[in-house]
Amino acid sequence: MSGYAVVVGGGIGGLATAIGLRRIGWEVTVLERAAVLDDMGAGISLHANGMRALDALGVGEGVRRAARPQYTGGTRTPGGGRLARMDGAALERALGTPIVGIPRAALHRALREALPAGCVVTGAEVTAVDLSDPRRARVSTATGNGSGSAREADLVVAADGVRSRLRALVAPGHPGPAYSGSTVLRAITDRPVTLASDFELTWGRGAEFGHIAFADGRAEWHAVLNSPPGVRFPDPLAETRRRFGGWHAPIPALLDATRPGAVLHxxxxxxxxxxxxxxxxxxxxxxxxxxxxxxxxGQGACQALEDAVTLAAALAAESGPGRRRTASQPGAAPGVDAALVRYDAERRPRSQAVARAARQAGRMGQRLSHPLAVALRDTALRVAPSGATVRAILRHADWTAPRLTPPAATRQAESHGIE
Structure with missing residues (x-):
């Protein structure tokens, strides 16, 4: 038996969830607060776990065609000295796929195109979610013209980002997001740039500059700085040039190929x-x-994609036999409670462990600013075994996606034309 779900948030995680739920026979509505789903954003690297999740959703091949594999690159000093080398071919041998780089907008577009017209509702702000009925949830929304509506659903998925307003329904006393101590400026170049590597990071003192090469010759760059929160610059590109313009090539060329208005902060x-x-x-x-x-x-989006596939697989596994319903008849989807317990048990330990590892990586990498600490970090990277970078990536990227198939009863009902 299928069910009806409301997904709050039309980002990568929300759209992936909608695809996964539809793949197992559920009906889905995605509610997005923004009036227009634009294609703004910078670039993204997708590790093997993210690509395996996309394969499970049926969109992996399309994403690969739009992406550029990352075979070459690594980590450098501001003067260009090599600290560590990335062996993308070794990763591909170990995992069956290399890391790929893609504009975030292209990934978002591929996910949107996998959903039917009308599935994503824009300009719909969720004003309340009522969980008082254990069998269903009631989602209230408001639109820009002042009108409102409500939907009843077997499941609500809160994919509404770091500043989620629905998080308080799960953890009322949680302090919410904390500032990491770092701020990031980033952009995509307006034109192709000649690059010697597919992906690169450069670590200085309390600063990082990196690039991701795209299939069309353009590149995304990002500049991360230790900074108090809320600091903004009148001319972000000029500030980036001031901070990083003297670093090794191709950093000056990347900045020269960038339109000032394209820089996000x-x-x-x-x-x-x-x-x-x-x-x-x-x-x-x-x-x-x-x-x-x-x-x-580089695991934020990959973990969201893992979430989406794991949730759909748990719902498929916990669904029992019964008559298929439509979106207007929520409240009887079997196995939802058990599936959510399973989702939490599978996803919370792994994703929180990855988050801790990411925080530690930042503290030992870009966040270091004391000259002695930076010197020790650089020395440790230089003397590390050649396979250390590959092993570090494998630690988080080697994840196997479950298969997403409709429950057996749903498949049988569909084959006999039962609705």
Missing amino acids: HDIHELVTPLPSFVAGRLALLGDAAHAMTPNL
């Missing part, structure tokens, strides 16, 4: 205090709403 927040649960009643937290982490391991 965001403070980095994370959930330092882990949540005691990802679920409450018929509500499940997913992605940054559940485990917002620093970007130091």
Whole structure:
């Protein structure tokens, strides 16, 4: 038996969840507060676990066609000295896929295109979620013209980001996101740039500069700085040039290929205090709403994709036989409570462990600012065994995605035309 779900948030995690739930036979509505789903954003690296999740959702091949594999790169000093080398070919041999780089907008577009028209409702702000009925949830929304509506659902998925307003329904006393101590400026170049590597990080004192090469020759760059929260610059690109323009090539060329208005600036927040649960009643937290982490391991989006596939697989596994319903008849989907227990048990330990590892990676990498600490870090990287970087990536990227198939009863009912 299928059910009806409301997903709050139309980002990567929310759209992936909608695809996964539809893949197991559920009906889904995605509610997105923004009036327009634009394609703004910078770039993203997808590790093997993220790609395996996308494969389980049926969109992996399309994403690969739009992405560029990351075979070459590593970590350098501001003067260009090599600290560590990334062996993308070794990762591909170990995991069956290399890390890939893709504009975030392209990934978002691929996920949107996998959903039917009308599945994503924009300009719909969720004003309340009522969990008082143990069999269903009631989601109230408001639109820009002042009108409101309500939906009853077997499941509500809160994929509403690091500043999730629905998180309080799961953990009322949680302190919420904390500032990591770092702020990031980033952009995509306006034109192709000649690059010697697919991916690179450069670590200085309390600062990091990195790039991701794209399939069309353009590149994403990011500049991370230790900074008090809320600091903003009149000209972000000029400030980035001031801070990083003297660092090694191709950093000056990347900045020269960037339009000033294209630079995004965001403070980095994370959930330092882990949540005691990802679920409450018929509500499940997913992605940054559940485990917002620093970007130091490149695992934020990958963990959200894991969440989406794991939730759908748990619902499929816990569904029992019965008659299939429509979205107007919520309240009897079997196995939802057991599936949410299973989702929490599978996802919370892993995602919170990855978040802790990302925080530690930042503290031992970009966050270091004392000259002696930086010198010790650089020396440790230089003398580390050649396979250390590959092993570090494997520690988090080697995840096997469950298969997503409709419950047997649903497949049988569909084959006989039962609705």
